[in-house]
Amino acid sequence: MLDKIGIAKRLAKELKDGYYVNLGIGIPTLVANYVPEGIAVEFQSENGVLGMGPFPFEGEEDADVINAGKQTITTLAGASFFDSALSFSMIRGKHVHLTILGAMEVAENGDIANWKIPGKMVKGMGGAMDLVASAENIIVAMMHTNKNGESKLLKRCTLPLTGVGCIKKIVTNLAVLEVTSNGFKLLEKAPGVSVDDIKKATEGTLLVEGDIPEIVF
């Protein structure tokens, strides 16, 4: 089974040279720490920065330079700042190549829910609806099951949707899966996890074809 760092390391393998990438809050943010050697990528934060760098050293924080999670950040050479409308032009206009975000539920038809639990939690969608409605390459990073042990990979989402039919790939603590027209296709399994374990943790249709390789970093 992977921990959050393991999920981030596996996700980092999805980065390609020349990619502009938007990372969501939580596990996706960690991906920036594991960019493969020898490739150039730039991270976009939807509050208005391209070329995001690591967190600042203590004493060097700037209230005017934050990411979408409101954390203080730094910028790298070649960075730029811009307003919120231009930021979402980058996103809706498909100039951002890869989006990695978290989810509460993903359905086998590619629907995603991640912004609201009616009556319990209403924080809002932030930029997630714009991101999932536009990006062609969207990967969800999440735990395979919720805190109650219930599957987050479902036949149909039960929570209010963030986007419809938009998710292509999912990386969890147990597996890497692709969303196909017939269900979740198992691509890779985490170290120490069996195909049976993944089946048990997946409520939606799980497609297993041939030998499933183990995730390598």
Next chain:
Amino acid sequence: MINKEVSNVQKALFGITDHMTLMLGGFGLSGIPENAISELVRLGVKNLTCISNNAGVDDFGLGLLLQKKQIKKMISSYVGENDEFERQMLSGELEVELIPQGTLAERCKAAQGGFPAFYTPAGYGTEVAEGKETREFEGKMYVLEHAFKSDFSFVKAWKGDVAGNLIFKGTSRNFNPCMCGASKITVAEVEELVPAGTLDPNQIHIPGIFVQRIFQGTHYEKRIEQRTVRQKV
């Protein structure tokens, strides 16, 4: 040169009344119009509709207006990190309209630029699109969203001149430029107000035509919501 300078925040907010709709710049606590918010609290205007990406935290930003129950309705994309907000929303005291962040920015821009409405893919197939016109373009579905209509925009810039030209800093730019000229009156507060001719026209982010009043802000706290650092090795 048309001079937009007003001498203080009181004059800048002249004409504000109950039941108005306001746009307020900022992302989290970054780039919020701190002086205008303090003055709104002091004036005690009520039943306001506030268009702002976030709702501040309990004791800062728009949270100060929420504490005094001055806000009737919030139009935002993300409202976490605020207990009083959540309490008022769940009890029904506060009306809340949550909309996608890019749609929020573009509804401001539409008001600024004279578009009555536009189509966006964001929110299609979700409850955000309920009751809204949808249309297919080249095989993909879009939702019709309308320009905002508001009375005042309160924005905060880094530098400005008395002609109303504005320059923003870092990510505190965010929604501020989109809200300039998007209301009947735009009020800009700046950390540094300079005479006309001081700023390089090549470096202006928002031309003064979009700003009706500008004033030198004071006592900026610029609070950091999530101070995150790394250790020196």
